[in-house]
Amino acid sequence: QQQVKQSPQSLIVQKGGIPIINCAYENTAFDYFPWYQQFPGKGPALLIAIRPDVSEKKEGRFTISFNKSAKQFSLHIMDSQPGDSATYFCAATRNFNKFYFGSGTKLNVKP
Amino acid sequence: EAGVTQSPTHLIKTRGQQATLRCSPISGHTSVYWYQQALGLGLQFLLWYDEGEERNRGNFPPRFSGRQFPNYSSELNVNALELEDSALYLCASRGAGTEDQYFGPGTRLTVT
Numbered sequence: 001q002q003q004v005k006q007s008p009q010s011l012i013v014q015k016g017g018i019p020i021i022n023c024a025y026e027n028t029a030f031d032y033f034p035w036y037q038q039f040p041g042k043g044p045a046l047l048i049a050i051r052p053d054v055s056e057k058k059e060g061r062f063t064i065s066f067n068k069s070a071k072q073f074s075l076h077i078m079d080s081q082p083g084d085s086a087t088y089f090c091a092a093t094r095n096f097n098k099f100y101f102g103s104g105t106k107l108n109v110k111p
Numbered sequence: 112e113a114g115v116t117q118s119p120t121h122l123i124k125t126r127g128q129q130a131t132l133r134c135s136p137i138s139g140h141t142s143v144y145w146y147q148q149a150l151g152l153g154l155q156f157l158l159w160y161d162e163g164e165e166r167n168r169g170n171f172p173p174r175f176s177g178r179q180f181p182n183y184s185s186e187l188n189v190n191a192l193e194l195e196d197s198a199l200y201l202c203a204s205r206g207a208g209t210e211d212q213y214f215g216p217g218t219r220l221t222v223t
Binding site: 036041043045096097098100104 | 153156166201212213217
């Protein structure tokens with residue numbers, strides 16, 4: 001059973017647009033939800049993370065929205081730039097014991 | 112401050128051989144996680160080491176094993192290599208009492 005489901009698989013937006021990537025999780029015991037950005041040939045880099053007691057968190061142009069009752073969380077990228085073109089992964093963990101990752105979203109921001 | 116380092120960058124092995132991958136965490140970090148990322152797929156959790164002990168492992172066969180050394184560096188061993196073991200193997204480290212894990216650049220393992 002897939003613990004974290006991510007959608008869409010790929011996304012194309014124009015520069016300045018607001019791509020939204022969605023994730024849904026199964027286990028209500030998860031207590032930490034990070035997002036990672038990965039460029040080709042590189043390891044993932046932490047973007048932003050949230051705890052389930054918070055409904056929204058912003059860091060620069062990146063915002064996480066968290067809906068505990070729906071067991072869903074999403075990443076919004078404001079004023080997207082071509083340099084944001086990368087693959088984005090959501091993840092979830094309980095007590096940092098084991099991280100479950102979504103399948104990834106390949107984002108292409110067109111100039 | 113140096114990030115997580117992994118060696119080698121690339122590794123080519125033949126089916127049935129053994130592979131050893133190495134990871135050096137960020138200085139001061141005591142936890143090391145290992146992941147497998149098959150081409151075009153997400154990350155699959157392999158192993159978690161903390162303070163020298165194996166704390167958890169993912170749904171992988173026993174031929175995937177590893178250890179963590181007293182200096183917190185870690186080694187992943189894959190025995191009896193199979194073609195489907197070809198993937199990018201990523202290591203991440205996390206400091207005690209902190210939330211964030213930081214990834215290395217990975218080792219690309221190719222099994223022929």
